[in-house]
Amino acid sequence: xxxxxxxxxxxxxxxxxxxxxxxxxxxxxxxxxxxxxxxxxxxxxxxxxxxxxxxxxxxxxxxxxxxxxxxxxxxxxxxxxxxxxxxxxxxxxxxxxxxxxxxxxxxxxxxxxxxxxxxxxxxxxxxxxxxxxxxxxxxxxxxxxxxxxxxxxxxxxxxxxxxxxxxxxxxxxxxxxxxxxxxxxxxxxxxxxxxxxxxxxxxxxxxxxxxxxxxxxxxxxxxxxxxxxxxxxxxxxxxxxxxxxxxxxxxxxxxxxxxxxxxxxxxxxxxxxxxxxxxxxxxxxxxxxxxxxxxxxxxxxxxxxxxxxxxxxxxxxxxxxxxxxxxxxxxxxxxxxxxxxxxxxxxxxxxxxxxxxxxxxxxxxxxxxxxxxxxxxxxxxxxxxxxxxxxxxxxxxxxxxxxxxxxxxxxxxxxxxxxxxxxxxxxxxxxxxxxxxxxxxxxxxxxxxxxxxxxxxxxxxxxxxxxxxxxxxxxxxxxxxxxxxxxxxxxxxxxxxxxxxxxxxxxxxxxxxxxxxxxxxxxxxxxxxxxxxxxxxxx
Amino acid sequence: xxxxxxxxxxxxxxxxxxxxxxxxxxxxxxxxxxxxxxxxxxxxxxxxxxxxxxxxxxxxxxxxxxxxxxxxxxxxxxxxxxxxxxxxxxxxxxxxxxxxxxxxxxxxxxxxxxxxxxxxxxxxxxxxxxxxxxxxxxxxxxxxxxxxxxxxxxxxxxxxxxxxxxxxxxxxxxxxxxxxxxxxxxxxxxxxxxxxxxxxxxxxxxxxxxxxxxxxxxxxxxxxxxxxxxxxxxxxxxxxxxxxxxxxxxxxxxxxxxxxxxxxxxxxxxxxxxxxxxxxxxxxxxxxxxxxxxxxxxxxxxxxxxxxxxxxxxxxxxxxxxxxxxxxxxxxx
Numbered sequence: 001x002x003x004x005x006x007x008x009x010x011x012x013x014x015x016x017x018x019x020x021x022x023x024x025x026x027x028x029x030x031x032x033x034x035x036x037x038x039x040x041x042x043x044x045x046x047x048x049x050x051x052x053x054x055x056x057x058x059x060x061x062x063x064x065x066x067x068x069x070x071x072x073x074x075x076x077x078x079x080x081x082x083x084x085x086x087x088x089x090x091x092x093x094x095x096x097x098x099x100x101x102x103x104x105x106x107x108x109x110x111x112x113x114x115x116x117x118x119x120x121x122x123x124x125x126x127x128x129x130x131x132x133x134x135x136x137x138x139x140x141x142x143x144x145x146x147x148x149x150x151x152x153x154x155x156x157x158x159x160x161x162x163x164x165x166x167x168x169x170x171x172x173x174x175x176x177x178x179x180x181x182x183x184x185x186x187x188x189x190x191x192x193x194x195x196x197x198x199x200x201x202x203x204x205x206x207x208x209x210x211x212x213x214x215x216x217x218x219x220x221x222x223x224x225x226x227x228x229x230x231x232x233x234x235x236x237x238x239x240x241x242x243x244x245x246x247x248x249x250x251x252x253x254x255x256x257x258x259x260x261x262x263x264x265x266x267x268x269x270x271x272x273x274x275x276x277x278x279x280x281x282x283x284x285x286x287x288x289x290x291x292x293x294x295x296x297x298x299x300x301x302x303x304x305x306x307x308x309x310x311x312x313x314x315x316x317x318x319x320x321x322x323x324x325x326x327x328x329x330x331x332x333x334x335x336x337x338x339x340x341x342x343x344x345x346x347x348x349x350x351x352x353x354x355x356x357x358x359x360x361x362x363x364x365x366x367x368x369x370x371x372x373x374x375x376x377x378x379x380x381x382x383x384x385x386x387x388x389x390x391x392x393x394x395x396x397x398x399x400x401x402x403x404x405x406x407x408x409x410x411x412x413x414x415x416x417x418x419x420x421x422x423x424x425x426x427x428x429x430x431x432x433x434x435x436x437x438x439x440x441x442x443x444x445x446x447x448x449x450x451x452x453x454x455x456x457x458x459x460x461x462x463x464x465x466x467x468x469x470x471x472x473x474x475x476x477x478x479x480x481x482x483x484x485x486x487x488x489x490x491x492x493x494x495x496x497x498x499x500x501x502x503x504x505x506x507x508x509x510x511x512x513x514x515x516x517x518x519x520x521x522x523x524x525x526x527x528x529x530x531x532x533x534x535x536x537x538x539x
Numbered sequence: 540x541x542x543x544x545x546x547x548x549x550x551x552x553x554x555x556x557x558x559x560x561x562x563x564x565x566x567x568x569x570x571x572x573x574x575x576x577x578x579x580x581x582x583x584x585x586x587x588x589x590x591x592x593x594x595x596x597x598x599x600x601x602x603x604x605x606x607x608x609x610x611x612x613x614x615x616x617x618x619x620x621x622x623x624x625x626x627x628x629x630x631x632x633x634x635x636x637x638x639x640x641x642x643x644x645x646x647x648x649x650x651x652x653x654x655x656x657x658x659x660x661x662x663x664x665x666x667x668x669x670x671x672x673x674x675x676x677x678x679x680x681x682x683x684x685x686x687x688x689x690x691x692x693x694x695x696x697x698x699x700x701x702x703x704x705x706x707x708x709x710x711x712x713x714x715x716x717x718x719x720x721x722x723x724x725x726x727x728x729x730x731x732x733x734x735x736x737x738x739x740x741x742x743x744x745x746x747x748x749x750x751x752x753x754x755x756x757x758x759x760x761x762x763x764x765x766x767x768x769x770x771x772x773x774x775x776x777x778x779x780x781x782x783x784x785x786x787x788x789x790x791x792x793x794x795x796x797x798x799x800x801x802x803x804x805x806x807x808x809x810x811x812x813x814x815x816x817x818x819x820x821x822x823x824x825x826x827x828x829x830x831x832x833x834x835x836x837x838x839x840x841x842x843x844x845x846x847x848x849x850x851x852x853x854x855x856x857x858x859x860x861x862x863x864x865x866x867x868x869x870x871x872x
Contacts, residue, residue: 007625014580014621014628022585054549055559439797442551478549478559487549490556494568494756495793497590499579503571506558516579520586520782521790528554534790 019498023519025534027492027512032431032484032530036083036098041396042069042138042404046083046098047485053101053477054487059114061477062105066116069403070141070184071134073110073176076103077465078167079400080292088433088483094446097468097476104473110179116145116187123147125417128207130197130359133161134399135390136213137184138406139413144187146414152189153203155196158243161215162391163399165240166262168269169461200359200386209385209413212360212373213406216353216391222257224347229317235266235350242269251345253277255320257312258350259289264296266348267304271458279342280306283325283333298464302457309333312347320344355392378412378422379405387413431484435530440491444479447472486510486531492523541809541817542761552757567602567760568594574601574630576610581628583620586789588779588796589694592753593617593665596692596777597631599760603767604661609634609648613641613666613675616701616781617694639674641666642682645689653688661767662688668695668709672734683743686771690763693736693774696781704784708734711804712856713849715836716784726839730852740774741813747771749809752778754797758819762809778805786835798830803857806864818864827854 034047044065052061065072076099087095108114125148129136132154140150158164159181163172185191197203204210219234226232233248235258241248254270256263259282270278280299282289285308289296300306307322311333314321320342325333354371365382367374373381373388380387389405391397415422450466451457457464468476486509493501493510500517501510524532544552548559556569567573576597583590601608612618612635621628622635636644645664652660664682666675671693682689698716699705706716706728713727720726740748746769751759759777766773780787780795787795799805800819804827807819828850831837840846861867 009625012626014578014582014626016626017580017582019580019582440550440553442547442549442553444547475547478547480549482549488556488558489550489554490566490569491554494555494566495591497583497587497594497792498581499575499577499594505571513579518585520792521788522586522792525790526793528550 018515019518020500020515023514023517023537024539025519025521025536026514026517027519027521027524027532027534029486029509029511029531030533031428031486032435033428034431034483034485035086035088036096036483038427038430039082039086040404041082041398041401042075042407044068044083047480047482049105050096050098050101050477050480051482051485051487053105053474054480056474058105058108059112062109062114065102065105068407069400070116070138071106071180071399071403072102073106073180074134074163074172075400075403076100076106076467077172077176077463078163080398088431088436089479089481091433092438092441092481093443096479096481097446097449100447100449100468101473101477104468104470106180107176107467110176116141116183118187119145119147121147122149123417125149125208126151126206127413127417128153128204128210129213130200130203130210131161131213131215131390132156132159132181132191132193133213133215133390133402134163135215135402135406135409136161136211137181138403139211139213139389139410140189140406141184141187142407142410143413144184144189146410148414148417150189151207152191153195153197154191154193155214157194159191159193165217165243166236166265167399168239168242168265170268170272170457170464171265173463197359199362201363201383204386208417209387211406211409211413212381212386212388212392213390213402214356214359214392216355216397218354218356219349220352220354222349222351224312225314227316230315231346232315233346233348235262235348236353238266238348239269247273250275250348253343253345254279254348255312255342255344255346256280256348256350258282258352259284259291260350260352261291261295263350264291264299264304266350268299268302270348271302271304272461278304279344280304281310281312281322282306282308283311284327284331285309288327288331301454307342311335313339315344315347318343318345320347353391353397378415379409380412380416385416428484431530436481436483437526437528437530438481440489440528441481444475446479447476482529484530487529489528491526491528492532495522495526497522542758542819544757555756566757567599568756573598574606576601576631577621577628578630579628580626581621582623583616584783584789586782586792587616587620588753588781588792589617589667589696590620591792592694592759592777592779595753595756595759596665596763596775597663599763600661600663600690600767601631603764604659607659607661608632609652609660609662611635611641611645611648611662611664613664613670614638615667615670616696617665617667619701638670640678641670641675642678642689642691645691646682646685646687649688661690663690663692665692665694667700668693668697669699669707671695672708672736676734680739680743683740683745683772683774686745688770688772690766690773690775692763693776694779695776696779696784698781698784700781700784709736712853713837713840713846715839725846725849727837737774737776737810740776741810743772744813745772745774747773747809747811748776748813749774750776750778750805750807752796752800752805752807753780754793754800755807755819758807765809784836786838787833791833795830795833798825798833801825802827802830803861803866804830804853806860806866808864815864818866820868821861821866824867827857
């Protein structure tokens with residue numbers, strides 16, 4: 001090379017100048033825990049499966065989803081989606097419709113016939129599961145995938161538990177439920193119907209472990225003085241009889257007593273059975289009502305009436321005596337001494353449910369407090385190898401929590417069978433809203449799911465809420481902010497003034513070149529999803 | 540028409556890249572094979588807006604000219620931090636002569652390429668606001684007037700930074716520099732017209748004039764590539780915050796540029812033959828306070844002895860820009 005004019009030193013590149021020595025803070029990539037995942041009672045990796053759905057890879061999304069929960073089509077209909085309440089996008093415009101995308105994936109799986117992969121190995125260990133509800137089926141699914149041999153013994157004539165006998169058809173069509181249950185059975189899980197376990201200690205002798213998930217099917221009663229001809233039934237039997245041939249005869253004017261989601265289900269079902277008046281009587285106010293507000297709203301839309309601050313004192317033929325209540329300083333209802341009467345052809349009690357614990361008799365070291373089976377952190381009862389979950393143990397009682405219990409129990413049962421203990425991974429730090437740079441996300445409002453016409457909601461059991469089609473499901477998935485987890489937007493790679501970010505290619509993310517990174521922090525500030533953190537250098 | 544953003548793909552075109560876009564829709568900066576015109580190891584301060592803006596612009600010019608590019612540099616931060624003798628960060632043919640003559644040198648190179656028949660080789664000249672609006676202004680105006688086939692890019696950080704933050708004719712009103720009044724009834728740079736170089740360039744009637752910021756990469760790349768598709772004198776003015784001279788945090792460079800644009804203080808537009816053809820609309824309008832407060836060079840406007848009347852005058856400038864260029868959408872306004 002000809003040396004340039006008036007140059008004494010050889011020209012060189014600035015790569016000889018390692019500017020990384022200027023740094024006092026270094027950026028590091030990390031995965032933070034998205035609030036949706038953190039809120040999911042089934043521990044679904046929601047951000048993870050939305051990531052696949054965003055690129056249109058629905059099967060991969062479904063597979064990742066079902067790693068944690070085998071019922072996406074059911075969840076997409078009946079889950080109360082606490083994930084959406086925590087969604088960071090809610091602070092931007094409105095939460096991502098996680099529930100509607102989950103339903104789309106579940107329905108897509110049924111439509112396309114996607115199956116779970118059958119385990120390659122067999123552990124040779126046998127597990128008995130009592131009860132084919134969401135908790136039992138979920139445990140069966142996870143245990144089967146771990147290679148264990150699973151048998152479910154179910155007292156009822158059909159699988160599904162409260163998903164079938166508690167949730168009305170207009171919220172969960174039975175063909176959807178059947179498809180998701182069948183897919184679990186296809187893993188080789190044996191299901192024995194109409195076989196009530198009378199004594200668990202005896203029944204589990206042929207098994208290495210057992211999981212109790214019998215649910216809560218006994219209706220709580222309240223003492224209401226009633227005349228001979230008063231027509232009183234409980235919500236559990238009423239909803240259960242909806243699955244049989246003989247529909248319950250409730251009359252034209254139905255009163256439902258209670259304030260939970262079950263009371264709403266009963267009132268809406270009564271309306272569909274032809275009741276002209278379907279009235280819920282509840283002792284407190286709407287704010288204090290345990291039922292979810294959207295369900296109350298949907299019931300009111302369908303013409304269900306609610307009588308607040310009232311208790312039922314007396315039931316006679318065609319007539320109820322109701323006492324007005326008021327709330328005291330603590331928000332508890334107290335009687336006022338004012339009575340009134342209301343006409344009613346029948347009264348349905350929806351006052352909560354208890355667990356039938358008769359099968360536990362004679363099991364040693366088992367603790368039951370106030371009708372609730374006590375389990376330790378690993379979901380095992382005091383009796384070695386006997387685990388319990390779902391509505392039987394203390395928890396919020398809903399399908400998602402139950403499915404989560406099934407998964408958790410399966411992991412502990414698997415560890416128990418191997419003579420080990422299951423240690424859950426420590427949780428990543430939370431990706432809260434303050435960690436995001438929301439400038440970068442496109443403006444996009446939530447997709448509203450279609451609702452059935454009001455007249456058909458009052459006269460038929462057709463599903464009330466419609467699903468998304470592929471176009472708007474994809475749109476909805478892409479509203480995900482991917483909180484705390486890199487989604488390869490290239491921002492860090494682009495905004496580094498020092499070319500100190502190395503792009504590793506699709507799906508492989510990035511790494512820092514600390515030889516040249518000056519620690520300016522632009523990458524961390526401009527990362528939309530908060531997947532970069534600045535940490536002080538050790539000096 | 541101007542830059543057409545992608546309507547909705549999670550982040551649209553706001554981020555540098557987007558895995559959901561097809562390859563032809565992606566930015567130059569998102570590519571693993573971008574030319575990295577200014578390589579690592581340069582001596583710019585942490586979070587330098589100019590180093591970033593120069594790489595954005597020259598990489599885009601390299602992509603559009605298929606690597607057939609010669610860059611001319613005026614004296615200034617960019618020249619000093621990228622080429623301390625005998626090192627160079629440049630990965631393009633690059634030449635520096637003196638402070639004020641970059642446009643003239645570029646004119647000469649363009650003429651030489653024409654004589655040699657190398658029509659595929661394109662010429663870019665670049666400098667800071669000092670080298671452009673003050674010292675090189677005569678040469679630049681001549682280059683415009685002759686319509687020489689050069690794209691001139693000005694990286695505007697609103698003062699002479701590498702010599703210690705002296706004011707230039709691009710320094711905004713009331714900004715503190717080493718050579719403006721530190722105290723008095725109106726501290727900081729005087730209110731006046733300054734030199735609005737994009738408009739002066741437009742007055743020459745040259746084929747293309749555009750402004751851009753480091754906060755709007757896709758728009759910046761679009762403008763450089765569009766300019767490179769044309770011949771004759773073209774001018775792009777890029778807003779590049781300076782953490783050192785402005786007293787901002789090194790990680791705030793892009794945010795500050797974004798705030799300047801969202802407040803209306805720095806209008807982003809493009810013009811052909813002296814006529815404005817498109818503007819980048821304000822997405823979420825802010826007041827000028829939000830832009831001024833994070834910067835220490837405006838600290839005297841706030842604090843224990845505030846100057847709300849001066850802030851109001853700066854707001855007037857922003858409002859005038861918004862009216863003049865139509866920076867707000869009709870519905871948003």
